[in-house]
Amino acid sequence: MSDPVTLRREGAIAVITVDNPPVNALKHAVRAGLQKLFKEADADASVQAIVLACAGRTFIAGADITEFGKPPMAPSLIEAITDIDNVSKPTVAAIHGTALGGGLEVALGCNYRVASKDAKLGLPEIKLGLIPGAGGTQRLPRLIGIDKALPIILSGNPISASQALQDGLVDEIIEGDLTAGAIAFAKRLASEQLSLKRASRMEDKLTEFRKNPEKFNEVAAKAVGRNKGLKAPMAAVEAVKMTLSVPFEEAIKRERNMFIELLVTDESKSQRHAFFAEREATKVLDMPADTKSREVKQAAVIGGGTMGGGIAMCFANAGIPVTLIETTDEFLKNGLAKIRTNYENTAKRGGMSEADVEKRMSLIKGAVGLEGTKDADMVIEAVFEEMGLKKEIFGKLDKITKKGAILATNTSTLDVNEIANSTSRPQDVIGMHFFSPANIMKLLEIVRGEKSAFDAIQTAITVGRKIAKVPVVVGVCYGFVGNRMLHRRGVQADRLVLEGALPQEVDAATLEFGFPMGPFAMGDLAGIDVGWRIRRARGERNEVADTLAEAGRFGQKTGKGYYIYEKGSRTPIPDPEVEKIILDASAKKGIKRRPISKQEIIERTVYPMINEGARILEEGIASRPGDIDVIWLYGYGWPVWRGGPMHYADTVGLKHVRDRLAHHAKELGDKSLEPAKLLDRLANEGKTFASLASEMKKAS
Numbered sequence: 001m002s003d004p005v006t007l008r009r010e011g012a013i014a015v016i017t018v019d020n021p022p023v024n025a026l027k028h029a030v031r032a033g034l035q036k037l038f039k040e041a042d043a044d045a046s047v048q049a050i051v052l053a054c055a056g057r058t059f060i061a062g063a064d065i066t067e068f069g070k071p072p073m074a075p076s077l078i079e080a081i082t083d084i085d086n087v088s089k090p091t092v093a094a095i096h097g098t099a100l101g102g103g104l105e106v107a108l109g110c111n112y113r114v115a116s117k118d119a120k121l122g123l124p125e126i127k128l129g130l131i132p133g134a135g136g137t138q139r140l141p142r143l144i145g146i147d148k149a150l151p152i153i154l155s156g157n158p159i160s161a162s163q164a165l166q167d168g169l170v171d172e173i174i175e176g177d178l179t180a181g182a183i184a185f186a187k188r189l190a191s192e193q194l195s196l197k198r199a200s201r202m203e204d205k206l207t208e209f210r211k212n213p214e215k216f217n218e219v220a221a222k223a224v225g226r227n228k229g230l231k232a233p234m235a236a237v238e239a240v241k242m243t244l245s246v247p248f249e250e251a252i253k254r255e256r257n258m259f260i261e262l263l264v265t266d267e268s269k270s271q272r273h274a275f276f277a278e279r280e281a282t283k284v285l286d287m288p289a290d291t292k293s294r295e296v297k298q299a300a301v302i303g304g305g306t307m308g309g310g311i312a313m314c315f316a317n318a319g320i321p322v323t324l325i326e327t328t329d330e331f332l333k334n335g336l337a338k339i340r341t342n343y344e345n346t347a348k349r350g351g352m353s354e355a356d357v358e359k360r361m362s363l364i365k366g367a368v369g370l371e372g373t374k375d376a377d378m379v380i381e382a383v384f385e386e387m388g389l390k391k392e393i394f395g396k397l398d399k400i401t402k403k404g405a406i407l408a409t410n411t412s413t414l415d416v417n418e419i420a421n422s423t424s425r426p427q428d429v430i431g432m433h434f435f436s437p438a439n440i441m442k443l444l445e446i447v448r449g450e451k452s453a454f455d456a457i458q459t460a461i462t463v464g465r466k467i468a469k470v471p472v473v474v475g476v477c478y479g480f481v482g483n484r485m486l487h488r489r490g491v492q493a494d495r496l497v498l499e500g501a502l503p504q505e506v507d508a509a510t511l512e513f514g515f516p517m518g519p520f521a522m523g524d525l526a527g528i529d530v531g532w533r534i535r536r537a538r539g540e541r542n543e544v545a546d547t548l549a550e551a552g553r554f555g556q557k558t559g560k561g562y563y564i565y566e567k568g569s570r571t572p573i574p575d576p577e578v579e580k581i582i583l584d585a586s587a588k589k590g591i592k593r594r595p596i597s598k599q600e601i602i603e604r605t606v607y608p609m610i611n612e613g614a615r616i617l618e619e620g621i622a623s624r625p626g627d628i629d630v631i632w633l634y635g636y637g638w639p640v641w642r643g644g645p646m647h648y649a650d651t652v653g654l655k656h657v658r659d660r661l662a663h664h665a666k667e668l669g670d671k672s673l674e675p676a677k678l679l680d681r682l683a684n685e686g687k688t689f690a691s692l693a694s695e696m697k698k699a700s
Ligand code: T1G
Pocket: 022, 023, 025, 058, 061, 062, 063, 064, 065, 066, 077, 098, 100, 101, 102, 103, 105, 124, 125, 128, 130, 131, 132, 133, 134, 136, 276, 279, 280
């Protein structure tokens, strides 16, 4: 094993290089190597300055998250950074790719930072339910000021090199060879004998806040935003607040203790689970490791409606030319106009420049008729959810599109195999299920048909990541993974309302659980009439929902649904009229209403989804419990600090989930609530979905 940290000389400059692929994480050997070589270079009188650089695609992307929870090995990151901070000659960090978390903290331990122009710098610990634990909450505010540091720490989002230069986090942007530029910068420092800039000893940026401490609370409240109540954001505010009154050495000790406290919280464990689950989800267990993606230089989207338009924007946003296909000039014009309006609204909100709008629009061209797909490497069909229409389109695409083109369908419910078999090349057909609004929602369910070729699947994954989606590969079944589980919640939510709860009570419990919206407010957003028309066509009836629809209460679009909505507002207001409709429906069904607790609401809306998740794993529709978690985290607003339905079940205990489901199944005589075989087995064996995941990984 070669040393992950090495030192070479460029004249009087010592260049220390970290080389620990894939992201130069600060595992033990890297920390020890940094400490040793900085001390060596400092002790060597012939060294006038030190440059810290990284090999590979990025600067240090943080502490090694896989080491968390394991016995700590010295030196700790704080010890290594303190030694770097105490070096008696100029130290310069040369940043490319991403300097994140502990990586930025190491750079903050250096006197100066230079960066390549596309570098990104940030402290994403908050996204792991943590705070910077190696001086970041103390050095960053001292270097750039509290008002700039707090948003970086509390959002967890990286800033660009140019923003970092503006904020004083970076001292110079290097064009061309970064390390050569850093060495030149270091030589200048050595020759100019400048005083060493140590963030740990800087106070001038804190003066204003020390004079007006209440100003701190204003900035903090704004930066915390909607994360109020979560442990890590509150701890981050407390930690940064120490810069106002606590000496540096004492403050980083306390910061460390706060970090260690957060490390053992369910919130952080859940968010770390989500981090790795998202990365695991792109690995198809049975796919040969050498499977290559097909090249996708040009895309086409069939259907210029809300979904089609959003999908086309994803490709343009990623710089991939895309043709939007419609049946008439009129529809095409409307589709393109909606996209332009979308971009212009973003520009109005300052989310992009006018030039960006024109650049993205220039990548979207329109065409009437399927002929427009002939040059595309990937075609995504996003037309009305009707099997006959989709099969007709795929039959035609089969003849029009070039050899090797990926033929994808955005269906959310229909059988991808049946669609694939309407072509002579089912191996090129795959489901790419986007979520509305497609240009915003991160989740992409990639639905592999029984004949989908491995390189077609890999291409969908690669393109999915290129267009900034979180791809998860699932099998073919009704509603795939997300909608299939959501259906279980919907059934129980409707029953709870007939048995005694009110929509606002079910939604309140769901919000308290951490979802951004409850099932009934969601029904109003999606439109109550959508389900009503499908049920009517099937001769089925949902007493409450259909009575609302028959009264013209379609939800937000008619200003009335399960709730009332004042003009221009999306705030749901409970309506006594709905309560009357519900009481009548219970009476009509001969149901004696009873009080229903929040606990029961959660048990009957969340546990059935977990149960359905277990059935989905039994059938192999999802490859890992973590995949189901990623789908719910990125597609259905599952609170990240609960890690996803399957991870959450482990924190509650599978035995408890199983027993409560069995209890409700018996009480209600509802067979759909009976525990899935897999859930029952794991509960009996005292196992978890996490242990199942590692069994699956080993078996693959
Ligand atoms: N530790 C361990 N493994 C990591 C890692 C890390 N910090 N970052 C990435 N990996 C693995 C990842 O699991 C994947 O593995 C591979 O590297 C490529 O990652 C004290 C405590 C850097 C922007 O939160 O955001 O420092 O799946 O697929 O899309 O204050 O990785 O191939 O086996 O994501 O190019 C703070 C986390 C840590 C940054 C690159 N740092 N990483 O994205 O590749 S906490 C972070 C990322 C901390 C200190 C605290 C991204 C990336 P595999 P990838 P990518």
